[in-house]
Amino acid sequence: MYCVRSLCHRYLAKLSSVGSISDEKTCEKLRGLIQRQVQLCKRNLEVMDAVRRGAQIAIDECQYQFRNRRWNCSTLETVPVFGKVVTQGTREAAFVYAISAASVAFAVTRACSSGELEKCGCDRNVHGFSPEGFQWSGCSDNIAYGVAFSQSFVDVRERGKGQSSSRALMNLHNNEAGRKAILSNMRVECKCHGVSGSCELKTCWKAMPPFRKVGNVIKEKFDGATEVEQRKIGSTKVLVPRNSQFKPHTDEDLVYLDPSPDFCDYDPRTPGMLGTAGRHCNKTSKAIDGCELMCCGRGFHTEEVEVVDRCSCKFHWCCYVKCKQCRKMVEMHTCR
């Protein structure tokens, strides 16, 4: 396994594992945050809890989306990071950046809706003349606040390093693409409440998609990501597709600079590059989760194991399941 750019996202993993961020001291103790982020943390203490949850859902979603691939995202939180930073701008890095930017926006927006945050878009005047804010014209959508916060908190890491590096450009682009995955998938819902419930009066609002949906969208973008290179146009540096025959990428597409390694073998020099030895695979599948591809042609062990499964269960909507235990024998394939 392979941590994309270990140091850069260690802060997410770190964040997701701390208990709660209650005072300014905690901000300083958080390792992995850069100075500007520590300042933001101190200024927005109440939001940091949401950021922490965002980090957790990003990791969960990444692991879900990549559960059947050679690189399965699982080491983000556990790999100790030593020495040289892995600076490759691969597809996987693009995905991790996009999903983390999206998850911070998502979690902050959610926190707004559950009343955990006090600011949430109401402190800014949305429609120009808004003398009394909420009382006069209501607040702007929470998502605007969530996205803005994600922009300031996540993107600041890249902005600090200066705009010029191609890696910073790639990261910023992918962060934005991640947030776009939420914004362009907002569901518009409407309610008619005119005379006798007619649509003479209709109110519409935008509802955030479930995060699984966001993950799916970003995964699709991962599959169709564009390989780019930096080019200078005028005085600004921009990313353009390496293959000029490809049509240029949009704001919603993921971009990457370097081709991914095959993730097959363990490489002690590259932290996180654990290889696929020991991974489970699917014997019948021809796709990437099939044993042929997953094990990189090294072959696989097959063993028969007894699995205890739940069956004929009774459920309540929450927290209560009464099941019988069923045992069955399953063939398990593991890469050599």
Next chain:
Amino acid sequence: MKMAGAIIENMSTKKLLIVGVILLLFQVFSFMVGGLIAPSPTTAVPYIATKCVDVVHHNQRKNKWFTPWGPNQCNKIRDFEEATAKRIEANNIVFAVHIPGPNKEMSAWFQFMLVILQFDIAFKMYNQIDDGAVVTIDVGLAYRDDSVSEWTEMAHSIEQRKLSCNFTTEKTIENEGRYYECDLLPFMEVGNVAHKYYLLNIRLPVNERKQVNIGIGEIKDIRLVGIHQNGGFTKVWFAMKTFLTPSILIIMIWYWRRITLMTRPPVLLEKMIFALGLSMTFINIPVEWFSVGFNWTWMLLFGDIRQGIFYAMLLSFWIIFCGEHLMDQTERNRFSVYWKQIGPIVFGSFCLFIFDMCERGVQLKNPFFSIWASEVGTELAMAFIIVAGICACLYFLFLCFMVYQVFRNISGKRSSLPAMTRARRLHYEGLIFRFKFLMLVTLACAAMTVIFFIISQVNEGHWHWGDYTVQVNSAFFTGIYGMWNLYVFALLFLYAPSHKQYGDGQSNGDQGANSGEDIQLTTTITHVDGPTEIYKMTGKESQE
């Protein structure tokens, strides 16, 4: 003639144009008020319910309220995995929503508050939503006016809502954890917002023996959307009403004075126009001002009734106006003649009234009531709406037929116009002009209403124009409201009887020669103002 020489007939084209331009200016103004000053009419605020844990089961004890945040907040859990780990059961979970969010206050200017309910239900292979699953919701609503005092209960109810969810992807193990797409459920409607803070506590009690809340899938979250009118819009709206009421009232008094000054009693059409003015004033009178000071929950229902009366009156007016301009020598001028056409309007409005009473009327007692929640209620509501729809269709058929008849008669009269005497010709030309003018104006107003309605439905609500933001929806409301007010105003003004005195010196011979036709003419005229009628007509002609 029916309305002895209305002002519109005796007005010169120049004056008519001036009136038209003035009205148009007001029209533009009313659109601008909504588009530029007012914010959007309503706001939707999304809420995610906080999951509170009821450590000791408080069901039996005196009311205890669970506050999601702020001082004295409840014991919360983040998600239900945590609950499972802590062995907390479904019956101990209370979903709490505080309306509005932190650092905000509700206000009486919001006029109403309605809340929509949505469940986030994750797909689980072995815990799917049953067909026709019904959720039983135990819900309480409380309020307080400062952030420290105790909550006071406003309503409590046990409601049932039918879950209509579908899972768009394949139902496989792979897709576990994706959410169902569930329809919005109507949840609560309160007719005024008299308090600063509201609190909703929702429980989903499980009872296996009675099969309550079994087979509703794995609920992840409860989301609510609170909709209320924007304070800014309410203020602009009230200001508009306060300005319009005296305008229509003054023109109504002027109109009625003109009618009483005449020697004849008013004819049906004149009474109808007056009634239309009355119903417009009824809508205009800004009684809503009281809702800011008093806790009147019936304002929403009252507003519906007022609008209903105006619509019914407007529709009746069109029918009667057409009928009185039929020019087919039959005596009408009585309300009872029109029962066939008015009947559907009355019946349709009555159906909608009953429906509204069943929905908003009952909501006065129980804000969580929804007629759509129960099977019988849905059928009943649909029946009322369908009957009202049929009535509306019937009405429009009648109206179209009548307009067609009028046009047929007009073209019939057109061909015979040159052969008529001048007095008779002028009479018919006046009728035709009056009819065509109203027809044109009405069609324009109706078209405007429809066009703006469509724009406001399709559009997302506001347009950006450089630095300006135009609130299309607000412009629609103020503009259309202003338009129908101007319509009624113009009717009262232009169709008021004219008192213009024409030269008395007219040749008697002319009158004598016409007498044969005049007798025939009077059959279509019910209350001729004595001989002055003919004088006027012939007078006008002689002036020209």
